Amino acid sequence: MSGDTILNVERLTMRFGGIVAVQDLSFxxxxxxxxALIGPNGAGKTTVFNCITxxxxxxxxxxxxxxxxxxxxxxxxxNDFRIAKQAKVARTFQNIRLFPGMTALExxxxxxxxALMRASGLTFLGLIGAPxxxxxxxxxxxxxxxxxxxxxxxDRADDAAGNFAYGDQRRLEIARAMCTEPALLCLDEPAxxxxxxxxxxxxxxxxxxxxxxxxxxxxxxxxxxxxxxISDHIVVMDHGVKIAQGSxxxxxxxPKVIAAYLGTDEDEAAAVMESGS
Amino acid sequence: MDYFAQQLINGLVLGSIYGLIAIGxxxxxxxxxxxxxxxxxxxxxxxxxxxxxxxxxxSLGLTAIPVILLVVLLVAxxxxxxxxxxxxxxxxxxLRHSFRLAxxxxxxxxxxxxxxxxxxxxxxxxxxxxPFITGGYTLHESADGFVIQLSNIQIxxxxxxxxxxxxxxxLVSRTRLGRDMRACEQDQTxxxxxxxxxxxxxxxxxxxGAALAAVAGLMYLLYYGLVDFFMGFVAGIKAFTAAVLxxxxxxxxxxxxxxxxxxxETFWSAxxxxxxxxxxxxxxxxxxxxxxxxxxxxxxxxxxx
Numbered sequence: 168m169s170g171d172t173i174l175n176v177e178r179l180t181m182r183f184g185g186i187v188a189v190q191d192l193s194f195x196x197x198x199x200x201x202x203a204l205i206g207p208n209g210a211g212k213t214t215v216f217n218c219i220t221x222x223x224x225x226x227x228x229x230x231x232x233x234x235x236x237x238x239x240x241x242x243x244x245x246n247d248f249r250i251a252k253q254a255k256v257a258r259t260f261q262n263i264r265l266f267p268g269m270t271a272l273e274x275x276x277x278x279x280x281x282a283l284m285r286a287s288g289l290t291f292l293g294l295i296g297a298p299x300x301x302x303x304x305x306x307x308x309x310x311x312x313x314x315x316x317x318x319x320x321x322d323r324a325d326d327a328a329g330n331f332a333y334g335d336q337r338r339l340e341i342a343r344a345m346c347t348e349p350a351l352l353c354l355d356e357p358a359x360x361x362x363x364x365x366x367x368x369x370x371x372x373x374x375x376x377x378x379x380x381x382x383x384x385x386x387x388x389x390x391x392x393x394x395x396x397i398s399d400h401i402v403v404m405d406h407g408v409k410i411a412q413g414s415x416x417x418x419x420x421x422p423k424v425i426a427a428y429l430g431t432d433e434d435e436a437a438a439v440m441e442s443g444s
Numbered sequence: 445m446d447y448f449a450q451q452l453i454n455g456l457v458l459g460s461i462y463g464l465i466a467i468g469x470x471x472x473x474x475x476x477x478x479x480x481x482x483x484x485x486x487x488x489x490x491x492x493x494x495x496x497x498x499x500x501x502x503s504l505g506l507t508a509i510p511v512i513l514l515v516v517l518l519v520a521x522x523x524x525x526x527x528x529x530x531x532x533x534x535x536x537x538x539l540r541h542s543f544r545l546a547x548x549x550x551x552x553x554x555x556x557x558x559x560x561x562x563x564x565x566x567x568x569x570x571x572x573x574x575p576f577i578t579g580g581y582t583l584h585e586s587a588d589g590f591v592i593q594l595s596n597i598q599i600x601x602x603x604x605x606x607x608x609x610x611x612x613x614x615l616v617s618r619t620r621l622g623r624d625m626r627a628c629e630q631d632q633t634x635x636x637x638x639x640x641x642x643x644x645x646x647x648x649x650x651x652x653g654a655a656l657a658a659v660a661g662l663m664y665l666l667y668y669g670l671v672d673f674f675m676g677f678v679a680g681i682k683a684f685t686a687a688v689l690x691x692x693x694x695x696x697x698x699x700x701x702x703x704x705x706x707x708x709e710t711f712w713s714a715x716x717x718x719x720x721x722x723x724x725x726x727x728x729x730x731x732x733x734x735x736x737x738x739x740x741x742x743x744x745x746x747x748x749x
Contacts, residue, residue: 220637251639258637266630269623276620277627281639283620304620347638 267329459706465683468653484680490661528654691742
């Protein structure tokens with residue numbers, strides 16, 4: 168198991184004053200697999216994400232990321248730009264956070280900051296246009312173009328991201344996260360606000376990312392049709408603790424999950440779980 | 445008409461200097477949302493460093509004016525940029541996540557520190573230099589003997605401003621650093637998550653702003669032939685006004701505001717009274733802000749939900 172585990176969360180605890188948002192949570196995400204973190208509102212899912220991506224310093228526990236080359240990184244000790252630079256973890260937010268005043272292409276270029284920074288020799292070589300930097304910039308534009316093509320936004324490369332339709336912004340945000348060339352992609356409710364057709368397209372995009380690029384994905388999602396279709400492994404949280412985990416089939420049939428996830432209203436539980444099948 | 449044309453030239457030159465300083469205000473406001481009150485003093489420091497470098501070069505026996513100018517420009521930009529970096533590092537960065545007024549108070553303190561430091565180090569007297577860019581062109585001479593003059597130094601100020609503005613616009617819109625700066629301006633957290641070192645980007649903003657202020661300081665020194673420790677205060681307030689008038693946060697706005705303030709001041713002095721030129725400039729600022737609260741080119745700030 169540990170050989171192909173990319174993310175290992177061990178006994179993670181996060182307290183805010185007297186409130187325990189996450190308690191003793193342990194789970195693992197496997198390499199090149201899609202792991203979903205689900206649970207009712209307020210279960211602590213986003214808090215887990217914030218601990219993984221350096222927004223919160225956990226009150227206890229460890230978050231270990233192991234790279235392909237065997238390096239292990241203690242994520243709870245990193246913050247800020249180092250999450251992307253050293254740990255190669257990218258994330259998106261529940262509410263869209265593109266740079267609205269910049270073009271789609273520029274959004275994807277900012278995400279390649281690190282690659283360009285290395286080539287630009289601390290800015291200076293970049294400003295005078297050294298050949299090495301020009302090559303790097305050309306590669307960056309190629310990668311950005313490639314991603315715009317994958318998310319069907321190539322013809323709008325030079326439009327301001329803020330003017331895009333909601334669903335397009337969601338896809339652009341994922342493309343931008345992928346332009347950082349992450350080892351682990353964390354998506355916070357990527358299907359929120361999408362219609363059925365857009366959700367299906369999203370599932371397809373995420374599956375292609377896993378299959379073609381081998382990027383490990385950790386996602387929080389309420390849309391059960393997406394979760395059930397693409398997840399390899401599901402972790403269910405409620406009130407800050409893990410209540411179940413397993414394959415989509417196992418989780419779907421777990422009575423504890425049905426009860427906790429949707430309160431005790433069995434009818435509603437059944438209805439939502441139905442939509443996932 | 446001739447008198448008007450002459451004042452137009454004078455106003456544009458003064459406006460160029462204000463505009464160069466105003467860019468520093470507007471850039472810093474755009475990226476960290478604070479008014480860097482010490483920026484006017486950075487301009488003054490730039491003027492002093494230019495003066496000192498100039499005197500050193502002359503005492504070394506250098507006589508070729510273009511060489512002197514180039515060296516003075518580069519040295520003034522480099523050392524003033526270092527000042528800009530240091531100010532941000534010691535006075536603003538530690539307060540970045542403090543309450544909103546803290547960095548502003550720190551900036552006012554920094555302004556006093558720089559003013560008094562220059563007074564102690566350089567003395568309180570005005571420091572003149574002999575005019576060494578002389579000559580110019582007579583554009584037109586009217587029947588009653590009034591002459592429209594365009595001096596070489598005026599041409600130099602305007603050309604330098606245009607070149608710097610073009611370079612700077614290119615930097616912001618086309619380079620990696622410019623993209624990072626705009627990204628940090630819109631969403632620092634997100635920029636950091638994409639791997640952008642936000643602190644470093646902010647430092648670079650201060651460095652560039654200070655370098656532009658140094659050029660303005662050099663231009664001021666050459667144009668007026670003097671510097672003194674207090675010149676940063678008034679010029680800083682005017683440039684800040686220019687940045688607000690143009691729409692704070694907007695780069696073309698800063699330049700436009702600078703030109704507007706320069707022209708208003710010059711025309712008011714020419715046609716009404718020299719004593720009240722500042723009153724005129726600030727009155728127009730108030731009127732503009734009443735009718736256009738975001739300034740001439742500013743965009744209304746959209747509340748983030």
